Amino acid sequence: MNIQDYVDIKSYSTLKVGGQFRYFCIVSSVYDLTSIWTIVHTDVRYKDIPIFILGGGSNIIFSDGVLDVFALKIEIKGFEIVSEEQNYVDIKVGAGEIWDEIVSRTVSMGLSGFESLSLIPGTAGASPVQNIGAYGAEVKDTILEVEVYEIETGKVFNISNKDCKFGYRDSIFKGEARGKYIITGVTYRLSKSIPRLPDYPGIKSYFIDNNINIPTLAQIREAIISIRQSKLPNPNEIPNVGSFFKNPIVEKVVAHKIKEDYPDAKFFSVDDTHTKVPAGWLIENAGLKGKSFGKVSMYDKNALVLVNKEGATCEDVIRARDEIIKIVKDKFGIELVQEPEIL
Ligand code: EPU
Secondary structure: OOOEEEEEOHHHOOOOOOOEEEEEEEEOOHHHHHHHHHHHHHOHHHOOOOEEEEOOOOOEEOOOOEEEEEEEEEOOOOEEEEEEOOOEEEEEEEOOOEHHHHHHHHHHOOOEOOHHHOOOOOEHHHOOOOOOEEOOEEHHHOEEEEEEEEOOOOOEEEEEOHHHOOEOOEOOOOOOOOOOEEEEEEEEEEEOOOOOOOOOHHHHHHHHHOOOOOOOHHHHHHHHHHHHHHHOOOOOOOOEEEEOEOOOEEEHHHHHHHHHHOOOOOOEEOOOOEEEOOHHHHHHHOOOOOOEEOOEEEOOOOOOEEEEOOOOOHHHHHHHHHHHHHHHHHHHOOOOOEOOEEO
């Protein structure tokens, strides 16, 4: 195990923003974690230095300067069928596996559950943290349990789906249990049944355009990949962290008021009193699609995605974020909330 000092963060961040990790180490197994646990508890250099868990770095914004943390890059691999029944298969995946490689693998095995989540960047271990979701699917609907390493005690155990308290882009790992556990593996239940077609206009029109009547799992994955590639910049080419804001859920009266001026706007009813107003719509209709804020800009094909154009710092990103929040608030009276985490 190689503990490194002052490691440049940018190469571990898909937004390519951030300073340095004070300490950094790659973790390939639970055994490595046990060794680090011993080092951290015996070597005074690491006393009081918080541990920070790094996955794919695709949903986090790192601060500039030296971050006084011990960053552990989780590269625990593994893909194991733990049980199989007539209708489903349970698969345990190592936290460090690349999410989309797992999606590709399970789709080619004829297993359904992940196909709508194709091409989401990051690792399997990060999937429960923010309950990744796209095109009507959320990973929480496939998760049986999450294996964790408890930082304080060094114990390894499973947390059930229910105890993860999943919500929209949310779980205990972002809230009450933040910083308490290291996710080492996730067990998912995938279905052998015919896949449910994503209820999403863009996907339906993709199948019509391509003359596909009853799409296979592989064709659903292809459709999702094609739609994502048309709307979301590839982080390897244009640094970004996907959706930069959450889709706000507001009182129906607030949405009705906006509709008076924009009768064609498409909002989504949540319940009798609440409506989801797409953040991308708000940003676009505040005139900010493609707009530059110094070294960052809102992507010209999707107003919800903030892109780093040329060596932006975290400070540049925060300044742009605050300006966007203010402009949207002044125009629509809705306060956007940032979606990625910030460290
Ligand atoms: N819209 C605009 N202008 C834009 C962008 C979007 O008007 O520039 C409108 C669209 O026309 C549409 C609505 O906003 O009516 C919603 O857009 P879309 O269906 O593309 O999805 P989204 O709300 O922008 C969410 C997720 C994405 C996920 C897609 C597809 C959040 C914050 N984002 O985006 O997740 O891929 O749905 O399901 O929930 C991510 O989390 O990083 C991410 C990319």
